[in-house]
Amino acid sequence: MATINPGFSDELKKYGAFDLNACYNCGNCTAVCTLSDEENSFPRKMIRYSVLGLKDEIEVSLDPWLCYYCGECSTTCPREADPGELMMSLRRWLTARYDWTGLSGLLYKSLPASVFAFLLLAVVVIWFGIAQKLNVQAIMHYGHLFEMAAITLVFALILLPNILHMWWLTIYKPGIKAPFTAYVKSLQDLVVHMFTQKRALGCDDNRFRWFEHFVLVLGYLLLLFTTVFLNWFETSNLFVIVLGYVESIIILMVTFDFVRRRIQQDAAISINSHPSDWFFVIWLFLMGLTAFLVRLFIDLNILETNVWLYLVHLIILVQWALLIVPFGKWTHFLYRSFAIYFHRVGELKME
Amino acid sequence: MKKKIGVYICHCGGNISDYVDVNKVREAVESEAGVFLSKTTMFACADSNQKDMVTDIKEKQLDGVVVASCSPKLHLLTFRGVTERAGLNKYNYVHANIREQVSWAHSDNKTGATEKAIQIVKAAIAKVRNAESLEPVKVKSTKAVAVVGAGIAGMRAAIELAEAGAEVYLIEREFFVGGRVAQWDDLCVTDETGKELITRLYDEVMKHKHVTLFTGAEIVENKGSVGNFQIKVKVQPRHFKLQCSGNELQKAIDICPVEVPDEFNFNITTRKAIYHNYPSEYPQLPAIDMKSCTRCGKCETVCSAVDFSQKTEVLNLKVGSILLATGFDPYEPPKGEFGYGEINNVVTLPQFKRIIHYNDEKLMYQGKEIKNIAYIYCVGSRQLNGENKYCSRYCCTSTIHTAITAKKKYKGIHNFHFNRGIRTYGKAEVRYDESSRLGDIYLQSFEYDPPVIEQRNGQTFVKIKDLLTANKELEVAADLVVLVTGMVPRKDNSIGNLLKVPKGRDKFFNEIHMKLRPVETVIDGVTIAGAGQGPKNIVESMNSALSAATKSFSLIDSGELALEPTVAEVNEETCEWCGKCDEACPYSAFEKVEKEGKMIAKVIPSVCKGCGMCLPVCSSNSIDLIGLSDKDVESMIDVLIK
Incomplete structure (x- = not known):
């Protein structure tokens, strides 16, 4: 027995969901969706749950993560209810629901809070730079340390507990009992989907977008590896230097294309842009750009006289690592692949 | 005895002649006594053949005609027309059915079919031999119509009849006109109120010198028939003199010690024995309900217009036609149906409309503020086990309209529609869309799995296995449950019994033919209009009222009637x-x-x-x-x- 909660749609609206009331339950969205099947029938079911405000049903569901937002449902919807954007909003809502700190929800729901958090971090970095007397070597040294510390701490304190929370909600709470071997067997799916978004290939008209995304993920992960573990900014290894350039150019190009699409709104997926979407693509673009410029300035030997550039890069980096990665859209990278992992585990449950 | 009978045997293009040897039939009957002419024809009903028949009858001076073809239901009137055009009385025509009764029925036995056709045609010839010319029965008719019921349909029909030139007696049983429509506020889809519509019609009725309105009146006796109904009308007095000051009236109402449930508000409030339904109601003179009055006489002491000396009058009227526009009753759920009469926040749709009427700032009922409203559709209509199998037609639209009204009038209202498929047909569909856009939630079930009302910890819950959510069990905590009750025939059928107007399976007045003769009854001269005939919305009631008025008028207009x-x-x-x-x-x-x-x-x-x-x-x-x-x-x- 589930109790209807008509107030939920108001809450969901803050995460970006558009006209929920327009839906008249025709089911065209599900019919047209290439990823939906009999067992996982979406998006109609999720829309209905959202209309009725069945929070308990939504939070234990993995369905929102199984959608890759091709936008076909939104294009087909006879009432222009925008089911694709609703699924996106549900992913944001779920991100907030998984996050034990509550910051995700706050940043998603309130643009002023987001802006404040970004500004605060910028001020802290500038203050730190001044405290270091704008000595580029010292700042760079701490910057590198920060990168390593941030990766470890964000993962250990935020992302890991949140994934466990997700497991608790979607596997433990619905009473799915899976043997340990199921978790081992499904690991392959986790890795494949995390790095390739293989499932998105099931969407129609989506090959190029998938390819761009795939290249971006590779570029991003490699750049992360190159800067953090190969210490790109301080290395003199020519191969590593060139590798970093190539990676940052890839990020620049793909994110530039993503931003262009969101501005031009040329496909259903890029019509609706929540502030969190803008932060994600723009900050990724800025990361690529500033990293590229910093290394260029180093190679031209003018960074010493242009400390500001590194400071800007560090500000972007800190905002990215402390806001977007743990609480923003970056988490989709993890939750989406873990959703497929848990889904696979659920399929292998004990009869 | 006829001597010059013409017999026509139809091929029906093969429908008959493929199985019946029509030439053999012709040969078999041509020597029958009295047969002067016999022919076969490809299509008897074709224009060319009809013309040939007219020529035959005229030139050969035929005195009887038989056509052996299809069912008389198709073409009896056609061939009667042919004989009339040829100057022969139409009762000298006899129809023989050799298609439905022979060729189609015996397509497996051609010899037998031909024999049977011969027999049938011979029988028709035997009948036509004795046929006599008949003239229609002429009856004088009175150019007056009694319209029973001064609701929206009755008033509209009365105006139409008077405009056309008939004398109209508009007979209303209640003391006030307007019927059910006067009880509604804003109506779908124009937002005009029921009262406004009634006021408009009432003004027109009063303006028209050929309409006489009787209130508190009933037909108690009827003699005669179409053209000449002699009716007795009993008129109850209002016990009020025509001049009555508002001040004194209020005192009289205040002092009256009798309090009875107010039917105008569907018993959610009470009224005194002296009453008027609402301040500007028509006629504006109040009335005393003598059924509940104790004759204590207190009102007389404060209001000089009260007059207990007025007597019941019986009037004898003569009318040519009677138009029944007696309306409907809202379905009254038996105690316990969806908690009605047992759980105190369960009301019917008509009651809910009156509750909205009486609440301005906040929607209150039984001292509690209402936020969550659950509407349960099809209560008393489309019954699985009960007798009301029909759809009441107006309720989906009315409910959704009312839900929107409530949502716009009060803050924080949530509407939940527990329906069995929404039927806001025609222009009302825009309201369904509007309510949906406003966030109303629709939940659906089949008739064999209706919603269930439950009370827990003083809270009322409505549960449903929702078809739109893959049959998931859902529940809503409702502050008010509105039972969407449909229309049923009037409890009091005295006028129907008096005039012997037949009822259909649905217990509403029955028309002769649902599609072709929708406002006539088998009682000649009695027509029906409005929801007394079956559930109708106002538009449909108006259509039937105008149609019935026209039909009634056509009977009386010439002053004479020609009957079979x-x-x-x-x-x-x-x-x-x-x-x-x-x-x-x-x-x-x-x-x-x-x-x-x-x-x-x-x-x-x-x-x-x-x-x-x-x-x-x-x-x-x-x-x-x-x-x-x-x-x-x-x-x-x-x-x-x-």
């Missing part, structure tokens, strides 16, 4: 009144009269339908049907058994 002559007749010599015919007659067409010292039965031709119910019960075999007499039938049987 094929009725029963009584042999005055052999009849000894036993009354059995009178008991058997469904139309009260018999009168007991004295003739040469004995009592006999007499048929009133304008009432008789020629149904023949009286024939088999007559102990002295004194009744015959004109045009289908014993002699006619016997002559046909003689041929068939030969």
Whole structure:
């Protein structure tokens, strides 16, 4: 027995969901969706749950993560209810629901809070730079340390507990009992989907977008590896230097294309842009750009006289690592692949 | 006895001739006594053949005609028309059915089919031999119409009839006009109120010198028939003089010690024995409800207009037609249906409309503020087990309209529609869309799995297995449960009984033909309009009112009526009144009269339908049907058994 909660749609609206009331339950969205099947029938079911405000049903569901937002449902919807954007909003809502700190929800729901958090971090970095007397070597040294510390701490304190929370909600709470071997067997799916978004290939008209995304993920992960573990900014290894350039150019190009699409709104997926979407693509673009410029300035030997550039890069980096990665859209990278992992585990449950 | 009978045998393009040898039929009947001419024809109903028949009848001076073709339901009137055009009385035409009864039925046996066709045509020839020319029964008609019920349909019909030139008696049982529509506030889809519509019509009725309105009035007796109904109308007094000051009236209402449930508000409030339904209601003079008045006399002491000396009057009126616009009752759920009468926040849709009427700032009921409203549709309509199988047509639209009204009038309202499929047909569909856009939630189930009402910890819950959520069990905590009750026939059917107007399976007044004769009843001269005939919305009621008014007017307009002559007749010599015919007659067409010292039965031709119910019960075999007499039938049987 589930109790209807008509107030939920108001809450969901803050995460970006558009006209929920327009839906008249025709089911065209599900019919047209290439990823939906009999067992996982979406998006109609999720829309209905959202209309009725069945929070308990939504939070234990993995369905929102199984959608890759091709936008076909939104294009087909006879009432222009925008089911694709609703699924996106549900992913944001779920991100907030998984996050034990509550910051995700706050940043998603309130643009002023987001802006404040970004500004605060910028001020802290500038203050730190001044405290270091704008000595580029010292700042760079701490910057590198920060990168390593941030990766470890964000993962250990935020992302890991949140994934466990997700497991608790979607596997433990619905009473799915899976043997340990199921978790081992499904690991392959986790890795494949995390790095390739293989499932998105099931969407129609989506090959190029998938390819761009795939290249971006590779570029991003490699750049992360190159800067953090190969210490790109301080290395003199020519191969590593060139590798970093190539990676940052890839990020620049793909994110530039993503931003262009969101501005031009040329496909259903890029019509609706929540502030969190803008932060994600723009900050990724800025990361690529500033990293590229910093290394260029180093190679031209003018960074010493242009400390500001590194400071800007560090500000972007800190905002990215402390806001977007743990609480923003970056988490989709993890939750989406873990959703497929848990889904696979659920399929292998004990009869 | 006819000597010049023309017989036409139709091929029906092969429909008949593929199985029946039509030439053989023609040969077999051409030598029958009296047959002067026999022909086969490809299509008897074709224009060319009709013209040939007219020429034949005229030139050859035929005195009887038989066409052997399809069912008389298709073409009896066609060929009667042909004989009339040729100057021959149409009752000299007899129709033989050799398609539905022969060729189609016996396509497996051509020889047998041909034999049967021969028999049937011979029987028709036997009947036409005895046929006589008949003239329609002429009846004088009074150019006046009684319209029963001054609701929206009755008033509209009355105005229309008066405009056309009839004298109209508008007879309303209540003391106030307007019927059900006066009880509604804003209406779908224009937001005009029921009161506004009623006021408009009332003003027109009062302006028209040919409409006489009687309130508190009922037809208590009827004699006569179409063209000449002699009715007795009993008019109850209001017990008020025409001049009445508002001040004194309020005092009289205040002082009246009697308090009864107010039916105008569907019993959610009470009223005094002195009452008017709402301040500007028409007629504006209040009335005293003598059924509940204790005659304590207190009102007389404070209001000089109160007049207990007024007496009930009985008027004798003569009208040519009666138009029934008696309306409907809202379905009253039995105690316990969806908690009605047991759980105190369960009300019906009409009651809910009145609750909205009386609440301005906040929606309050039983001292509690209402936020979550659950509407349960199809209560008393489309019943699985009950007798009301029909859809009441207006309720989906009305509910959604009311839900929107509530949502716009009060803050924080949530509407939940527990429906069985929404039927906001036509223009009302925009309201369904609007309510959906406003966030109303629709939940759906089948009739065999209706929602369930439950009370837990003082809170009322409505549960449903929702079809739209894959049959998931859902529940809503409702502050108010509104049962969407449909329309049922009026509890009081005295006027229907008095006029013997038949009812359909749904217990509403029945028309002759649902599609082709939608406002006439089998009682000649009695027409029906509005929701007394079956559930209708206002638009549909207006359509039927105007249609019934036209039909009633057409009966009385010329001052004379021509009725079918094929009725029963009584042999005055052999009849000894036993009354059995009178008991058997469904139309009260018999009168007991004295003739040469004995009592006999007499048929009133304008009432008789020629149904023949009286024939088999007559102990002295004194009744015959004109045009289908014993002699006619016997002559046909003689041929068939030969």
